[in-house]
Amino acid sequence: xxxxxxxxxxxxxxxxxxxxxxxxxxxxxxxxxxxxxxxxxxxxxxxxxxxxxxxxxxxxxxxxxxxxxxxxxxxxxxxxxxxxxxxxxxxxxxxxxxxxxxxxxxxxxxxxxxxxxxxxxxxxxxxxxxxxxxxxxxxxxxxxxxxxxxxxxxxxxxxxxxxxxxxxxxxxxxxxxxxxxxxxxxxxxxxxxxxxxxxxxxxxxxxxxxxxxxxxxxxxxxxxxx
Amino acid sequence: xxxxxxxxxxxxxxxxxxxxxxxxxxxxxxxxxxxxxxxxxxxxxxxxxxxxxxxxxxxxxxxxxxxxxxxxxxxxxxxxxxxxxxxxxxxxxxxxxxxxxxxxxxxxxxxxxxxxxxxxxxxxxxxxxxxxxxxxxxxxxxxxxxxxxxxxxxxxxxxxxxxxxxxxxxxxxxxxxxxxxxxxxxxxxxxxxxxxxxxxxxxxxxxxxxxxxxxxxxxxxxxxxx
Numbered sequence: 001x002x003x004x005x006x007x008x009x010x011x012x013x014x015x016x017x018x019x020x021x022x023x024x025x026x027x028x029x030x031x032x033x034x035x036x037x038x039x040x041x042x043x044x045x046x047x048x049x050x051x052x053x054x055x056x057x058x059x060x061x062x063x064x065x066x067x068x069x070x071x072x073x074x075x076x077x078x079x080x081x082x083x084x085x086x087x088x089x090x091x092x093x094x095x096x097x098x099x100x101x102x103x104x105x106x107x108x109x110x111x112x113x114x115x116x117x118x119x120x121x122x123x124x125x126x127x128x129x130x131x132x133x134x135x136x137x138x139x140x141x142x143x144x145x146x147x148x149x150x151x152x153x154x155x156x157x158x159x160x161x162x163x164x165x166x167x168x169x170x171x172x173x174x175x176x177x178x179x180x181x182x183x184x185x186x187x188x189x190x191x192x193x194x195x196x197x198x199x200x201x202x203x204x205x206x207x208x209x210x211x212x213x214x215x216x217x218x219x220x221x222x223x224x225x226x
Numbered sequence: 227x228x229x230x231x232x233x234x235x236x237x238x239x240x241x242x243x244x245x246x247x248x249x250x251x252x253x254x255x256x257x258x259x260x261x262x263x264x265x266x267x268x269x270x271x272x273x274x275x276x277x278x279x280x281x282x283x284x285x286x287x288x289x290x291x292x293x294x295x296x297x298x299x300x301x302x303x304x305x306x307x308x309x310x311x312x313x314x315x316x317x318x319x320x321x322x323x324x325x326x327x328x329x330x331x332x333x334x335x336x337x338x339x340x341x342x343x344x345x346x347x348x349x350x351x352x353x354x355x356x357x358x359x360x361x362x363x364x365x366x367x368x369x370x371x372x373x374x375x376x377x378x379x380x381x382x383x384x385x386x387x388x389x390x391x392x393x394x395x396x397x398x399x400x401x402x403x404x405x406x407x408x409x410x411x412x413x414x415x416x417x418x419x420x421x422x423x424x425x426x427x428x429x430x431x432x433x434x435x436x437x438x439x440x441x442x443x444x445x446x447x448x449x450x451x452x
Contacts, residue, residue, distance in 0.1 A: 006232055038264045038265045038266055038347070039264045039349045039370055039374055039377070039378060040264055040367070040369060040370025040371050040374060067377050068350060068377060068378055068379065068380065069376065069377060069378075069379050070373070070376050070377050072373055072376065072377065073377075091350075091354070091380065092350075093319060093348070093350035093351055120350070121264070121349065121377070121378075122319070122348060122349070122350055123265045123347065123348070124294060124317075124318075124319035124346070124348055124351070125319055125350070125351070128317070141266070141369065143266060143367065143369035143392070143395070144265055144266025145266050147296070147298055148265055148266060150295065150296045150298065151265070151293050151294060151295055151296050151298065151299075151347070152265060152294055152295075152347075153294065153295050154294065154317065166369070169369070169395070169398055169399075172395055172398045173395075174425075199400075
């Protein structure tokens with residue numbers, strides 16, 4: 001009973017902080033995307049390529065990077081010219097809404113632009129933590145096997161979009177993309193699934209189009225409430 | 227302060243249960259190996275091949291499988307003829323020593339044999355939880371990138387052995403095994419590192435030899451305390 005009470009307390013506190021973040025993002029018209037996956041799914045490589053593509057199209061960008069340790073990922077992001085702040089979670093296995101609040105105090109969200117949050121590589125912990133984002137994107141690489149949505153259903157259930165990454169490796173593997181897609185649909189019939197390769201750029205037009213259309217629908221509060 | 231107190235309470239409770247498990251394993255001369263990794267590193271495939279190899283050499287075997295959901299992995303293990311019990315952690319991201327105790331009530335450990343525990347796919351949570359095992363083995367696949375030991379140091383710091391899996395895919399990737407090994411050594415100078423492919427069987431002789439020699443050193447309490 002005690003452990004449950006503590007958990008409810010933590011989640012309620014996170015929910016309050018997430019609501020404050022969400023209000024702020026709406027006020028400043030920042031479109032916020034929370035990227036989640038296993039370690040090694042290619043999240044950072046995907047994000048670097050995404051930022052490079054988005055930079056050529058204009059628009060303000062920023063990144064919050066989550067990791068247990070190191071600033072390796074933030075360093076990779078900054079090399080693209082996009083500002084990035086690193087949050088180290090130490091023993092923790094996910095970002096929470098208060099960490100985002102503190103990161104925004106160091107590096108303000110890009111008003112009218114897009115903020116990407118790269119969560120700690122983990123298919124369990126980040127699923128339950130609302131950060132105040134507009135969209136949750138789960139990246140699953142083809143090297144991880146088709147069964148992951150069934151084994152980690154909480155994560156796939158909260159995804160707005162599942163990006164199947166590293167599709168350039170399919171030929172070298174025994175991996176069936178159709179089975180993965182069917183397994184995603186079993187735990188989350190509403191999720192969009194797109195195939196990409198962060199290495200070759202395959203599928204990026206569809207991913208960037210998804211971002212653009214999601215932003216149009218989600219971000220401009222003024223447009224929805226005239 | 228409160229969160230820290232709760233964490234200490236949980237860890238102390240786990241430590242007591244782990245000590246009971248360890249006593250039992252020593253009494254029954256069961257060699258216990260805790261396998262940990264990211265989701266999709268090939269843990270189950272590696273375990274299946276390992277069991278098949280060990281079966282031909284004699285010796286009693288059993289498996290405890292941890293996953294958030296599904297009995298997919300236990301089903302794969304049982305197909306080898308080795309008994310397996312599945313523990314579903316629900317919202318939890320790791321096995322703990324009490325879960326092992328309850329699993330042993332359903333399926334006793336193989337006296338004089340080897341028990342493999344396949345932990346929940348996660349590079350953070352399982353690191354801190356002693357299950358009463360003799361050895362902790364961390365599996366890192368070559369598709370995950372060389373930086374994982376630095377980004378998830380707690381996990382790699384507790385490893386007795388790091389198995390670098392999927393080495394058959396190195397040719398298709400930009401991956402440098404030497405860099406991964408150097409990064410393992412930075413967080414854990416004592417860990418042994420072996421390269422394997424669960425798909426092709428490459429490197430399995432060395433892995434099975436490591437198991438055999440670890441068992442000789444660790445398991446027979448009578449031999450150490452005459």
